[in-house]
Amino acid sequence: MTHLDGDQGATAYVGRFAPSPSGPLHFGSLVAALGSYLDAHAHQGQWLVRIEDIDTPRVRPGADSDILHTLEAYGLHWHGEVIWQSQRLKRYAEVSEQLTQQGLVYACQCTRKEIKALGGIYNGHCRNLALSGEHLALRLKQEQPMYHYLDALQGWVDITAAEAEEDYIIKRRDGLFAYQLVVVIDDIDQGITHVVRGADLLIPTARQIGLFQQLGHKAPEYLHLPLAVASPGFKLSKQNYAPAIDRQNPQPALVDALHFLGFAPPPELLSYPVADILDWAHQAYQRQALRRALEVQVSEDANGKTLIQQL
Numbered sequence: 306m307t308h309l310d311g312d313q314g315a316t317a318y319v320g321r322f323a324p325s326p327s328g329p330l331h332f333g334s335l336v337a338a339l340g341s342y343l344d345a346h347a348h349q350g351q352w353l354v355r356i357e358d359i360d361t362p363r364v365r366p367g368a369d370s371d372i373l374h375t376l377e378a379y380g381l382h383w384h385g386e387v388i389w390q391s392q393r394l395k396r397y398a399e400v401s402e403q404l405t406q407q408g409l410v411y412a413c414q415c416t417r418k419e420i421k422a423l424g425g426i427y428n429g430h431c432r433n434l435a436l437s438g439e440h441l442a443l444r445l446k447q448e449q450p451m452y453h454y455l456d457a458l459q460g461w462v463d464i465t466a467a468e469a470e471e472d473y474i475i476k477r478r479d480g481l482f483a484y485q486l487v488v489v490i491d492d493i494d495q496g497i498t499h500v501v502r503g504a505d506l507l508i509p510t511a512r513q514i515g516l517f518q519q520l521g522h523k524a525p526e527y528l529h530l531p532l533a534v535a536s537p538g539f540k541l542s543k544q545n546y547a548p549a550i551d552r553q554n555p556q557p558a559l560v561d562a563l564h565f566l567g568f569a570p571p572p573e574l575l576s577y578p579v580a581d582i583l584d585w586a587h588q589a590y591q592r593q594a595l596r597r598a599l600e601v602q603v604s605e606d607a608n609g610k611t612l613i614q615q616l
Contacts, residue, residue, distance in 0.1 A: 317348070317349075317350065317498070318345060318348040318349070318350025318351070318498055318499055319345075319350060319351045319353065319495065319496050319497050319498045319499070320341050320342075320344060320345035320350055320351070320352050320353070320497065320498070320499045320500070320501060321341065321352065321353040321354065321355055321492075321495065321497050321500070322337065322338045322341050322342065322352070322353075322354050322355075322376075322381075322383070323354070323355040323356075323357045323488070323491075323502075324338075324354075324356065324357065324372050325356075325357045325358065325360065325363065325364075326356055326357075326358050326364050326365060326368035326369040326372060327360075327363040327364060327365055327368060328365055328368055328549070329368065329371050329372065329375065329549035329550075330371075330372055330375045330376075330549065330550055331548060331549060331550060332533055332548075332550060332558060332561070332562070332565075332603060333503065333532065333533035334550075335379065335550050335558055335559070335562050336503075336530060336531075336533055336562050336565050336566065337501070337502050337503050337530060338376065338379075338381055339379075339381065339559070339562045339563070339566065339586075340501050340528075340530045340566055340595070341500075341501035341502065342381050343566075343586055343587065343590045344499065344501045344528065344590070344592070345499070345501075346587055346590075347587070347590050347591075347592075348499070350498075350499070351384040351385070352381075352383055352384055353383055353384060353385055353495055353497070354373070354376065354383040354387045355387065355388050355389075355390070355491060355495070356369045356372070356387060356388070356389045356390065357390050357484070357487075357488070358389055358390050358391045359390040359391065359481065359482055359483075359484060359487050360481065360484070361391070361481065369389070373387065374552065375549075375550065375552050378552040378553075378555050378579075379550075379555045379558075379559055379579060380555075380559075380579040380580055380582075380583045388491070388495070390487055390491065393487070393490075393491070394482070396490060396494070397482045397486060397487050397490060398482075400486070400490050400520070401443065401475060401476060401482070401486065404445060404475070404519075405443075408446075409445055409446045409448065409519070410443050410444065410445055410446070410475065411431060411432055411434075411435075411436070411443070411444055411446065411472075412431065412434075412436040412437060412438075412441040412442070412443060412444075413427075413430075413431040413436070413441060413442045413443070413444045413472075413474070414431060414436055414441055414442075415427065415430055415431060415442075426467045426468065426471055427444070427471050427472060427473070429472055431444070432444075432446070432472060440478050441478060442474045442476065442477055442478045443474065443475050443476035444472040444473060444474055444475065445472060445473060445474075445475045445486075445516070445519075446472055447469075447470055447471060447472050447473070447515065448519060449515035449516070449518040449519050450466075450469040450470045450515060451464060451469055451511035451512070451514050451515045452464050452466065452469050452511075453511075454510065454511055454514055454527070456507065456510075456527055456528060456529050457526055457527065457528035457592065458528045458529060458530065458592070458595055458597055459504065459507065459529050459597065459599070462507055462508070462510070462511070464508060464511045468508065468511075469511060469515075473485055473512060485509065485512055485513065485516065486516070488513060489513050489516045489517055489520065490520075492517075492525060493517070493520065493522050497525050498525050498526065499525050499526045499527075499528070500525045500526070500527050500528070501527075501528045501529075501530065502527075502528075502529060502530065503529065503530055503531075503532050504529040504530060504531055504532050504599045504600065505532055506529065507529045507599070510527050510529070514527075528592070530566070530595065530596075531565075531596055531597075531598040531599060531600055531601045532599065532600040532601070533565065533600075533601060533603050534600045534601065534602050534603070535602070535603070555579055556574070556575050556576075556577070556579065556582060557575060559579065559582050559583075560574050560575055560582065563582075563586055563589075565596070565601060565603070566595055566596060567594050567595045567596035568586070568589050568590070568594060569589075570582070570585060570586070570589070571585075
């Protein structure tokens with residue numbers, strides 16, 4: 306196993322925040338960053354930052370730098386060096402070739418439209434066709450299906466048999482490596498032991514746990530925080546043009562994020578420096594106090610204040 310940023314294998318807790326540089330950080334991103342940061346510090350662990358820019362068509366020039374400067378403005382300082390997925394293509398190719406040599410990868414010509422017409426789950430159509438040539442996706446034979454796993458906040462997560470057993474794409478038709486492959490390789494190489502992130506990845510996590518097993522590594526512990534949504538099922542995201550958080554005046558969004566996570570910061574914290582707000586958060590943080598929900602609706606009032614739905 307290759308460790309980045311030195312030997313982190315001896316560290317009991319190594320967490321990470323891994324934004325995609327498709328736009329500036331929004332409130333939902335801040336919630337995930339703050340939750341993972343506080344959990345790492347509560348366990349006296351390391352908190353790493355990774356730029357997940359593998360999906361190059363979605364990358365916005367300069368967004369990575371903007372994200373890092375925003376984290377600094379909010380007092381969320383990381384350990385070690387930031388890594389970019391776009392700089393690790395050779396490593397992903399090595400693992401893909403390793404899986405191919407093991408007979409676990411095959412080419413697929415099926416389109417998204419065809420799979421959607423079948424109900425959205427790939428049916429293994431190309432598994433035994435021995436296709437070759439250009440503009441084909443590569444799929445991993447699912448030999449480690451995960452039907453359920455224990456999430457540190459949400460409890461037991463059940464996966465349908467169709468989802469658990471699906472052969473999924475590890476390299477796209479356009480030649481780009483797929484997120485499901487690279488995120489596991491990155492977590493292995495960085496020695497990640499704990500992943501705290503949004504609940505939109507609750508189901509895909511089962512697939513990632515299975516890939517850890519196929520690659521002969523222990524999966525991290527997962528904790529999925531509630532998603533910030535504008536309306537039920539409509540999460541705040543860069544693709545949905547969620548507004549960027551204010552880098553010049555970080556206190557309001559930081560306090561709102563603490564409320565969102567389930568804590569009760571006193572109103573006077575709004576006038577405190579960021580470092581003091583985080584000191585309060587470190588003292589208050591307990592996993593059992595985290596809001597246990599899959600999504601929480603947020604909105605803004607006429608003055609731009611974030612309103613968080615009370616459950």
